[in-house]
Amino acid sequence: MKRGGKTRATGAEARALDDGGGAHVMSWVIAIMLFLTLLAGAAGLATARAAGALDRQMAGRLTVQIVEGEAQRRDAAAAQVLGVLRAQPDVALATPVAQADLARMLQPWLGTDAEAAGLPVPALIDVDLTSDGSAAIARVRKAVMRASPAARVDAHATWLGPVGRLLDTAAWLAGAIILLMLVATMAVVMLAARAGLEAHRGTIEVIHMLGATDRQVARLFQRRIALDAGIGAVAGGILAGAAILLIAGQVGALDSELLGGMRLGLGDMAMLIALPFAFVVLAVGAARLAVLRQMRRML
Amino acid sequence: MANIVQFENVGLRYGVGEETLCDVSFTLRSGQFHFLTGASGAGKTSLLRLLYLSQRPSRGIIRLFGEDAVILPRDRLPGFRRRIGVVFQDFRLIPHLSAADNIALPLRVAGMAESDVARAVREMLNWIGLSERAAARPATLSGGEQQRVAIARAVIARPELLVADEPTGNVDPAMAERLLHLFHSLHRLGTTVVMATHDWHLIERVPGAHHLHLERGRLVDPDPHPPVASPAPASPPPIPARPDAKPSTIVRSGL
Numbered sequence A: 001m002k003r004g005g006k007t008r009a010t011g012a013e014a015r016a017l018d019d020g021g022g023a024h025v026m027s028w029v030i031a032i033m034l035f036l037t038l039l040a041g042a043a044g045l046a047t048a049r050a051a052g053a054l055d056r057q058m059a060g061r062l063t064v065q066i067v068e069g070e071a072q073r074r075d076a077a078a079a080q081v082l083g084v085l086r087a088q089p090d091v092a093l094a095t096p097v098a099q100a101d102l103a104r105m106l107q108p109w110l111g112t113d114a115e116a117a118g119l120p121v122p123a124l125i126d127v128d129l130t131s132d133g134s135a136a137i138a139r140v141r142k143a144v145m146r147a148s149p150a151a152r153v154d155a156h157a158t159w160l161g162p163v164g165r166l167l168d169t170a171a172w173l174a175g176a177i178i179l180l181m182l183v184a185t186m187a188v189v190m191l192a193a194r195a196g197l198e199a200h201r202g203t204i205e206v207i208h209m210l211g212a213t214d215r216q217v218a219r220l221f222q223r224r225i226a227l228d229a230g231i232g233a234v235a236g237g238i239l240a241g242a243a244i245l246l247i248a249g250q251v252g253a254l255d256s257e258l259l260g261g262m263r264l265g266l267g268d269m270a271m272l273i274a275l276p277f278a279f280v281v282l283a284v285g286a287a288r289l290a291v292l293r294q295m296r297r298m299l
Numbered sequence B: 001m002a003n004i005v006q007f008e009n010v011g012l013r014y015g016v017g018e019e020t021l022c023d024v025s026f027t028l029r030s031g032q033f034h035f036l037t038g039a040s041g042a043g044k045t046s047l048l049r050l051l052y053l054s055q056r057p058s059r060g061i062i063r064l065f066g067e068d069a070v071i072l073p074r075d076r077l078p079g080f081r082r083r084i085g086v087v088f089q090d091f092r093l094i095p096h097l098s099a100a101d102n103i104a105l106p107l108r109v110a111g112m113a114e115s116d117v118a119r120a121v122r123e124m125l126n127w128i129g130l131s132e133r134a135a136a137r138p139a140t141l142s143g144g145e146q147q148r149v150a151i152a153r154a155v156i157a158r159p160e161l162l163v164a165d166e167p168t169g170n171v172d173p174a175m176a177e178r179l180l181h182l183f184h185s186l187h188r189l190g191t192t193v194v195m196a197t198h199d200w201h202l203i204e205r206v207p208g209a210h211h212l213h214l215e216r217g218r219l220v221d222p223d224p225h226p227p228v229a230s231p232a233p234a235s236p237p238p239i240p241a242r243p244d245a246k247p248s249t250i251v252r253s254g255l
């Protein structure tokens, strides 16, 4: 077969299928499915990133609070605890939070001069552990308690744990939604291909009787479906991209530490950009499968 | 002359019940012109469908181009179909394609280069006298024009075997005459022609043509005096036969 003849030929034959009903339904279905899948995908990936960031924040980190009304005693206890912490082999880094920072953080609740008003402001020490095992946390807690009865140890994992688990679940759910979408899209495409085959039965029988092979007939449908799916993919992709950018901008404006982890990396972007292509490939594959299966029932 | 088609005790049954075709045996020789007659419902279309591989027989042997067509694997059928031109009883033109694109289909299916396709289609349109209607959709063509497009599509790829199912069924006698001329000129180019018709006058118009006659699914000797013996007034002179045409002999076996 000559290349030029073949391409033009299929194009000319494909016009025979132009008038089929349901062709544009395919574009719509792909656009909507892709839009939803991309949103679910972006949300899932961002959530997974946030969960990862949170994990990194929580794992092996704790805060030691020294609650002591009298500032001098508080600072003395803090210094002692800091010394004990730095001596611990489990501790990688122990950083006291500057009282000025603390005062600024508390300002919305306690007013501009809490200290002067006689309100007790605790001393805080951020601790990074060398490992994130609970045994290490227990050892550190014991040592700290021994050093000062006014000290309280908060492992971040304890209070952020449920949030992390929620984010994990959300990410998995998004993954499941994407899979379900792909399956549903394939099913719809196969149904549409079969309906198209039915709508064009007469045309196909003629082409078949003129000596067209199953593959030639399948190629006619693949071209149509690729075109329709491509239009849908572009539309759905652009809409989803706009929606994702909008939400990303709004999340960025929130300046929230929890949501700050919801960032899409380059790999995530690549994955999302690959989705429309995956949809088109999948649609074409599903259509081919449906057509070939139907054709084999003909002599 | 080689046998291009050979039927031996072929039977065809649609579902249950009586056989639509029963013990059909005949041979078609390469380059001959064959008429297939029979009353409506006698099984002409069924027999032709076996011939153009749109249906497999229930029993019997069909040899086509020297090969057993009954056991031919599915993936070899397209190759065989491309050697057979078919004029369907109902034309089966593709409604969304222009006359030219309809005619071009067999060449495109065969993968011919587009420049060659264009030239062949132009010639063919000229031959059937529809050059001006090349871009017309079938629906905008008259019955006779559609029929000519269907015939052009059937013959453009120069098939070895041309099968036509009542191609003059729905046209006036003058058009029938013109169409017969088309078939006859093809025949003169060496194509084996099988034409189903119930117009016995056409048969007289092709001297040297062979004649198969179906009665309720069985091949029988054609009655020399057709049952509908309406005297054809001032019938036109016969179409000149091929120079090498031998006197008519019905080549049949197993009868």
Ligand SMILES: Nc1ncnc2c1ncn2[C@@H]1O[C@H](COP(=O)(O)OP(=O)(O)O)[C@@H](O)[C@H]1O
Pocket: B014, B020, B038, B039, B040, B041, B042, B043, B044, B045, B046, B047
């Ligand atoms: N696809 C089919 N299924 C069942 N019966 C059929 C089918 N095609 C034809 N027949 C029956 O076979 C008989 C012969 O039909 P056909 O071959 O079309 O005859 P003709 O072309 O001579 O008019 C008829 O009785 C018809 O009803």
Ligand SMILES: [Mg+2]
Pocket: B044, B045, B046, B089, B165
């Ligand atoms: Mg018929």
